[in-house]
Amino acid sequence: MSGVAVVGAGAWGTALANVAADASAAPVTLIGRDAAAMATIAAARENARYLPGAPLNPHVTPTAALDAVAGAEIVLLVTPTQTLRAVAAELAPRLKAGAAVVACAKGVERGANALPPEVLAEALPGVALALLSGPSFADDVVRGLPTAVTLAASDETLAARLAARLATRSFRPYTSTDMTGVALGGAAKNVLAIAAGAAEGRGLGASAVAALIARGFAELARLGAALGARPETLSGLSGLGDLVLTATSPKSRNFALGRALGRGEPAPAKLAEGAATASALVALADAHGVELPISRAVAAVVAGRVSVAEAIEKLLARPLKAEA
Numbered sequence: 001m002s003g004v005a006v007v008g009a010g011a012w013g014t015a016l017a018n019v020a021a022d023a024s025a026a027p028v029t030l031i032g033r034d035a036a037a038m039a040t041i042a043a044a045r046e047n048a049r050y051l052p053g054a055p056l057n058p059h060v061t062p063t064a065a066l067d068a069v070a071g072a073e074i075v076l077l078v079t080p081t082q083t084l085r086a087v088a089a090e091l092a093p094r095l096k097a098g099a100a101v102v103a104c105a106k107g108v109e110r111g112a113n114a115l116p117p118e119v120l121a122e123a124l125p126g127v128a129l130a131l132l133s134g135p136s137f138a139d140d141v142v143r144g145l146p147t148a149v150t151l152a153a154s155d156e157t158l159a160a161r162l163a164a165r166l167a168t169r170s171f172r173p174y175t176s177t178d179m180t181g182v183a184l185g186g187a188a189k190n191v192l193a194i195a196a197g198a199a200e201g202r203g204l205g206a207s208a209v210a211a212l213i214a215r216g217f218a219e220l221a222r223l224g225a226a227l228g229a230r231p232e233t234l235s236g237l238s239g240l241g242d243l244v245l246t247a248t249s250p251k252s253r254n255f256a257l258g259r260a261l262g263r264g265e266p267a268p269a270k271l272a273e274g275a276a277t278a279s280a281l282v283a284l285a286d287a288h289g290v291e292l293p294i295s296r297a298v299a300a301v302v303a304g305r306v307s308v309a310e311a312i313e314k315l316l317a318r319p320l321k322a323e324a
């Protein structure tokens, strides 16, 4: 396993391209859809729009040519969740035989209410699939700060080979075979981080944020059990680990969106996967008879159906019940 292509040249795609190049001197291609933007990145050796101040590793070649995936044994798919199906369909005829595709998005596809591994299994039949998730800000990773993530594949050997190929001194992938648990944790934490940000934005205090994290984790655990996820996955890096990071850090775009909503300010013009995922996560839970009050409140707020104040009022008025 050597050649790596990264599809999606935003913050996370750019950071992962550098990781793959740091991990091995083999060539890495960073593929974006905007030819002018990719030419600018190639000339500046920096993705100034999405990851300013981080020089590209010399072994990374930026391009807008999707055909470049044909040379890669490993393709990291790093576009937003709602674009995965369409991007995968474009990739399908171009993939090298035997190439592995690693989904790196965190969300639930609206409409199908499907997690990234399910979307890719449908869009890329017969392709070896894996999933990379966990607590990891692109900005931390690209600066070489210590980061641990989960690399999941139903084929344990594939997960181990991918982890070995992508590991660096500071970027540590742990392997898992629980694709559902890893995907669900990444999707849910973005929704719950919006709730935590909203609580902070309305000045509800650190105790309220801690309560939202714990009760949010209970929502993840309930839905995880219904979907067959392993409890230890949900309490691991890609579940609780990423929930704690995202729900407590103003650096998170989902937390920042929630905080803006809580303060009554305009939403920042940045990707916040939880906004698109909230209603799909709730629909997925409804289909399994699982109640997610906090996620449902986030879905209602981002859709503009209720205010943050009304959503909080409703959550606090819920009947008292046993914690577990």
Ligand SMILES: NC(=O)C1=CN([C@@H]2O[C@H](COP(=O)(O)OP(=O)(O)OC[C@H]3O[C@@H](n4cnc5c(N)ncnc54)[C@H](O)[C@@H]3O)[C@@H](O)[C@H]2O)C=CC1
Pocket: 008, 009, 010, 011, 012, 013, 032, 033, 050, 078, 079, 080, 081, 083, 086, 087, 104, 105, 106, 107, 136, 137, 138, 139, 270, 271, 273
């Ligand atoms: N930024 C981070 O720290 C991390 C992000 N992620 C996940 O990675 C995924 C991508 O996030 P970021 O790179 O941060 O977002 P971003 O907003 O920085 O970049 C998104 C990229 O996707 C491209 N894109 C959008 N629609 C596309 C389409 N239809 N076809 C091709 N390219 C398209 C955009 O042009 C842009 O280059 C999200 O699911 C996010 O949750 C996961 C871990 C860390």
Ligand SMILES: O=C(CO)COP(=O)(O)O
Pocket: 106, 134, 135, 136, 137, 190, 193, 242, 245, 246, 251, 252, 253, 254, 255, 271, 272, 273
């Ligand atoms: O997934 C992330 C950290 O693990 C990034 O979080 P945001 O998308 O909220 O910035």
